[in-house]
Structures are given as structure tokens and as C-alpha cells.
Amino acid sequence: MRKTLRWLLSLVVLIGATGLGTASAGAAGGQADIKDRLLKIKGMSLIEEKPVEGYRFFVLDYEQPVDHRKPKKGTFKQRITVLHKSEKRPTVFFTSGYGLNTNPARSEPTRIIDGNQVSMEYRFFTPSRPQPADWTKLDIWQAASDQHRIYRALSPVYTRNWISTGGSKGGMTATYYRRFYPHDMAGTVAYVAPNNVDNNEDSAYDRFLANVGTPECRAALAGVERESLKRRDEMVARYEKEAADKGWTFDLVGSADRAFEVAVLDLSWAFWQYQRVSDCPTVPGRDATTEELYQFIERVSGFSFYSDQGMTPYVPYFYQAGTQLGQPSVKTPHVDDLLRYPGINEPRTFVPREIPMRFERNAMRDIDRWVRNHSSRMLFVNGENDPWRAEPFRLGKGSRDSALYVAPGANHGANINALREADRVAATESVLRWAGVRAEKTPSAQQRSAAELARPLVSFDRELDRPMVERLGGRLP
Numbered sequence: 001m002r003k004t005l006r007w008l009l010s011l012v013v014l015i016g017a018t019g020l021g022t023a024s025a026g027a028a029g030g031q032a033d034i035k036d037r038l039l040k041i042k043g044m045s046l047i048e049e050k051p052v053e054g055y056r057f058f059v060l061d062y063e064q065p066v067d068h069r070k071p072k073k074g075t076f077k078q079r080i081t082v083l084h085k086s087e088k089r090p091t092v093f094f095t096s097g098y099g100l101n102t103n104p105a106r107s108e109p110t111r112i113i114d115g116n117q118v119s120m121e122y123r124f125f126t127p128s129r130p131q132p133a134d135w136t137k138l139d140i141w142q143a144a145s146d147q148h149r150i151y152r153a154l155s156p157v158y159t160r161n162w163i164s165t166g167g168s169k170g171g172m173t174a175t176y177y178r179r180f181y182p183h184d185m186a187g188t189v190a191y192v193a194p195n196n197v198d199n200n201e202d203s204a205y206d207r208f209l210a211n212v213g214t215p216e217c218r219a220a221l222a223g224v225e226r227e228s229l230k231r232r233d234e235m236v237a238r239y240e241k242e243a244a245d246k247g248w249t250f251d252l253v254g255s256a257d258r259a260f261e262v263a264v265l266d267l268s269w270a271f272w273q274y275q276r277v278s279d280c281p282t283v284p285g286r287d288a289t290t291e292e293l294y295q296f297i298e299r300v301s302g303f304s305f306y307s308d309q310g311m312t313p314y315v316p317y318f319y320q321a322g323t324q325l326g327q328p329s330v331k332t333p334h335v336d337d338l339l340r341y342p343g344i345n346e347p348r349t350f351v352p353r354e355i356p357m358r359f360e361r362n363a364m365r366d367i368d369r370w371v372r373n374h375s376s377r378m379l380f381v382n383g384e385n386d387p388w389r390a391e392p393f394r395l396g397k398g399s400r401d402s403a404l405y406v407a408p409g410a411n412h413g414a415n416i417n418a419l420r421e422a423d424r425v426a427a428t429e430s431v432l433r434w435a436g437v438r439a440e441k442t443p444s445a446q447q448r449s450a451a452e453l454a455r456p457l458v459s460f461d462r463e464l465d466r467p468m469v470e471r472l473g474g475r476l477p
Helices: 002-029 034-039 108-113 140-154 169-180 203-209 215-230 232-246 256-265 267-274 277-282 290-300 308-325 363-373 421-435
Strands: 044-052 055-065 075-084 091-094 116-120 162-167 187-191 378-383 403-407
Touching (some): 044 075, 075 140, 091 108, 108 162, 162 421, 169 187, 215 232, 215 277, 378 421
Antiparallel strands (some): 055 075
16 A cells, blocks of 8 residues: 555656646747847847736837937937737837836727737937937937837737827827838827917917807906916015925026916916816906915916926927927917016927027928828827817828817817717727727627727726826926
8 A cells, every 4th residue: 555655656746747847848948028028129128127917017228329310320228118918919109209107007099909008208308318419309200210110129029900199299299100100000099189280370279269168267267367467476476485495496487487477378278278167167266365376377387387397307398399390379468468578488488598499390281291191090089178179180081091089078188988979989999990909709799789899908997097198287288
């Protein structure tokens, strides 16, 4: 009996050892770990890997040419992140058009298609800035070429369909990328992306602001702007005290008084960009105290943004606004008699004087012509009450398999989920189709309606699924 037990025990050990050997051989002969595959890409280096349930998340540096036309003339490190689901899933290429969120997050298209997500920090936003910085290399073609090069580097790993996306300046960026490299992506979803075709013609913004919301709300906002400028001395004294307490400086704008004037001029725009009609009752009335006016402007425009500490990180945006993108100028007849610095609210104010700027008026016209005449698989989503919708991208006879949607009552946070039901279904179906995925076609699913099937493939996650557009200060897209 003992001999039998010893024989059985030996057999179990032998089988276990054989199994372990087989497993090790399989791992060695199987596909490499995704981190190893990413780091084998020339120019790619790991900053860190962060834990996230259901994915792997990497923060990486990728070496890019400062000038894609002259790649041997110097390089810089550009930050990207990879939210990895599976090499067998499609991939979303996301950019905010600004800096990079280095925490795990999903864009709406990523949730819709249950895909991977590659996110890129826009060039010249720190730390993705060449040193020394040649600002002439900050333009939409160079940035599109950054994306193209990242796509080329990662597409052997992620071989399924790719979709580009972004919100606001990120939506603009996704569109410019498709204009210059139209065949990289299977489709593009551009959220709340303005299209300032003619920088000298901004009357569309004046008309929009004259009709958005309700007459009562517009009048109340105008009243706050005028009353705040009438109480400028009290308000600026309050501003300067807060700046001293918090270490804010105003070298870029010039003074707290100048920064205050810009904050007031941005108030109505910022209100409609981020608030809703339902917030109109929060607008202070004629009997408001100076402190109530101050706190309202702080909540809507954000006084800290107009300090050096708030604006300096966005110098690359203002540079682009003053050289290619354009910047809306709106008329303010109700406060013009109270202004000390007429014309201050323009990009040149917010870019250090040692950086030269020259406006290229044909850059946006070229993009507009391409969208109207040559684009395909483009989806634009705008908010009904968002001032940036005043000059949207428009589709033309040459636009194929594309659509423009407006979310009713929405602001700069508009997304596909906020659309009217028929539009939501159509938009979701387009994204799923472009990505090459469909909802599971089980026998029971065949009995369900198209509306039920046109749903994101994964459930909403409060931790991962962040708004497509981060709320910024001032008049930034």
C-alpha cells in the first residue's frame, strides 16, 4: 500500500513538473508582453505604468523630429499614453490639442467601440517642447505629422481600425490630422470643434451671442459686466489681494487691472461655453454686492487663469491662434465706454513679445475647403448653446459618409450621448461601423431594435469615462 502511495505521489509530481515545463515553453514561444512590444519601437521609452482595472496603462516618451521636413535637424521627446485593451481591438487616437492627462481615462469613442486608446500631448505644451524652442515649428502640419508618425510606429502593434478624436481644440486637431494624412484613420469624431475660416469676419459670433439663451439672461450677464467695470477699483483691489495671497503675477498680461478687464470681457462667452440656461438664475442682479460680483466672475471666468500661473501653460495655444487658427473678436458696445485697454483681448497679448507672430490667413481656408470637398467618414458634434458653434465645420457636396450633429441645449461639453435619439443612434452606428465592430449578433439580439444595438460596447465607468473637453479658463476652445 505504501509503495502504491509513493508511486502515485511520484506520478503527480512528474505530471506537475511536465505541465510547468509546457507552460513555460508556451509563454516563451507566444506573443511578447505588450510593454515589451511597445518598448521595442525605435524612439519609445517608458515613463511609468499605472494600474487600471481591465486595461494596462503606459505613460511613454516618443522621440519626434522638431521639423518633420528636416528630421535630422534635432528631436524632442513627446509624451503619449497607451490605454491597452487588446491587440485584437480597434484603437482610438485621442488628443486634447493641449497637454496630456497622465491618468487612465477613456474618450467616448473608446467606450463605444471597446477599444484601445492612444493619447498624444500636443507639441510645445510642456514637457513636450523642443529646447531651444523654435516657435516657427509650431503649426498644424507639424502637429499632424507628429500624429502620423505615432500612428505609423504603433500600427504594427494595433493592426485593427483606428479612429481619431478630440474635443474643442482636440477636435480641430483631429480634423487637421485627417486633412494632411487622410488615409491613416478609418474615421474621425470631432467634438465642439470651431472653424474660424476668416479671422477678420467674426459677425457670426456677435449674432450667436445676441440670440443664445433668453433675453433676460443675456441682459443680466451684460449688467454684471457693466457693473463690474464701474466698480473696477474695488474689484481690482480684491483681485490684487488674492493674487498677493496666492502668489499670482501678471507679467504676461501686464497688470492685475488689465487681467481684470479681460476676465470681464470673457464673462458672457465663458458663461454660455460652460453653463446652461438653467444656471441663469445664478447671475447676480442689480443689487448685488461687489463681493457677489467678484465671486460670480471667479466661478464663470476664473480670475486665476489670467495670471502668469494660469496663462503661461497655454502660450502655445495663443501662439497658434495668432498665427493660424484665428481668435474670435466680439463687439461689446454695452461696456466700451468703461474700457481702459480697447483691443487687449487678442492673442498677441498672451504671447511673450520675444516670440514673433505672423498670421497665415490661408491655413483655415485650406482646412475648410478640404472638409467641404474631399473629406470622408467625419462626424462633427456641437452644442446648441456653445459660442464656438457660431462658426462650425460644414459639410459640402464632396463630403462622403459624414455628418454634422447638434446636441439640443448642450454647451461645450456636448457629446454623442447628448444628441437626439435618432442622431445618437446614427452617430453611434457610424462609429461602430468605421471601427469595424458591431454589437453581438446573438439570436436574441436580432429581435432587438437598431436603437438598442447602437450602444457603447462597454458600460459607463465613473473613474475612466471623463468629459471629452476639460474645462479651461478664459476664451479657450
